Amino acid sequence: MADKQKILIVDDDENIAELISLYLIKECFDCMTVYDGQSAINAFDVYSPDLIMLDLMLPGKDGYEVCREIRKKSRTPIIMLSAKGEVFDKVLGLELGADDYMIKPFDPKELVARVKAVLRRTGVPSAPAEDMTQHTGEYVSYPDLTVNLSNYSVIYMGKPLEMPPKELELLYYLAKTPNRVHTREELLDQLWGYDYHGDTRTVDVHIKRLREKIKDHEKWALSTVWGVGYKFELK
Numbered sequence: 001m002a003d004k005q006k007i008l009i010v011d012d013d014e015n016i017a018e019l020i021s022l023y024l025i026k027e028c029f030d031c032m033t034v035y036d037g038q039s040a041i042n043a044f045d046v047y048s049p050d051l052i053m054l055d056l057m058l059p060g061k062d063g064y065e066v067c068r069e070i071r072k073k074s075r076t077p078i079i080m081l082s083a084k085g086e087v088f089d090k091v092l093g094l095e096l097g098a099d100d101y102m103i104k105p106f107d108p109k110e111l112v113a114r115v116k117a118v119l120r121r122t123g124v125p126s127a128p129a130e131d132m133t134q135h136t137g138e139y140v141s142y143p144d145l146t147v148n149l150s151n152y153s154v155i156y157m158g159k160p161l162e163m164p165p166k167e168l169e170l171l172y173y174l175a176k177t178p179n180r181v182h183t184r185e186e187l188l189d190q191l192w193g194y195d196y197h198g199d200t201r202t203v204d205v206h207i208k209r210l211r212e213k214i215k216d217h218e219k220w221a222l223s224t225v226w227g228v229g230y231k232f233e234l235k
Contacts, residue, residue: 004030005119008049010040010066011081012058016104020053023108024115037061041069049076051119053111054098056082064096071097075152075164077122079114081106094205097164100192117193122152122165140175142234143219147172156214163213166191170206171214174222174232183229203230 007024011017012035021031034043037058044052052070056063067078079100094101099118102111139148146155149172154161163171169191174182184200192202207230211222223233 004028005050006030006032006047007051007053007115008040008043008047009033009053010035010037010058010063011053011055012036013055016055019108020111023112027112027116029115035059037063037066040066044070044074044076051077051079051115053115054078054080056080064092067096067098071162071164075162075168077118077165079118091201091205094202095209099164099166121169121191121193138172140172142175142217144217145175145214145220147175161213167206167210167213170203171210171222171232174230178220178232178234181225181228181231187229 007029009017009020009024009031011020011033014035017033017035021033024031032043032047032049034040035058037060040052040054040058041061043049054063054066058066061069063080063082067080070076070078075097077099078097079102080098081102081104083104099122100114102114138150139146141147144157146153147168148154149169152165152168154163154168154171170187173187173191184203187203188200207222207224214222216222217235219235221233221235223231225231
């Protein structure tokens with residue numbers, strides 16, 4: 001029997017944390033619950049979760065800071081939880097590396113569905129990228145760039161490159177069909193799912209983050225087709 005997938009729940013409201021835990025345990029997940037930012041960071045190192053449910057408003061280190069620290073060493077999927085519904089908060093969370101964002105109050109059944117969807121899309125082990133550089137399975141390779149979807153690794157300019165799951169999936173999706181233009185709506189549908197409650201700015205945010213890490217090459221580039229979308233262009 002396969003090991004249960006582990007979910008780290010971080011929320012200072014014990015009632016909400018307990019509710020999330022109950023619903024996830026019912027769906028055969030293993031759960032650990034902590035109630036502040038520093039405890040989340042400590043628990044992450046000990047528990048090695050497959051996914052983190054991370055509230056933004058936490059005592060001590062807030063959710064943004066926790067997300068930032070975890071992203072320095074791991075691309076374990078993160079779903080942010082917040083009572084804030086402003087676009088700025090969502091965009092900031094995504095820019096820091098979150099994979100999804102849910103606004104309180106939420107339907108617990110939808111939360112479970114989001115957890116399963118993120119895990120299904122990512123399937124990411126929490127080991128560092130440096131340990132996952134073998135080119136096997138589903139991957140695309142160009143001069144100075146290899147994107148491996150099977151083990152979620154990126155080799156750029158001969159070195160492993162840390163990259164959150166959604167950025168890697170976006171890069172792979174574009175790179176596997178070079179010179180084909182993809183609309184923002186298509187990318188949102190294919191990579192986030194038709195029921196994702198976001199907008200096309202989500203795609204723009206992830207493209208921006210990719211461009212900060214991967215610069216245009218003499219042989220290829222991440223190109224914008226104004227008014228339409230994006231493509232992985234071979235020169």
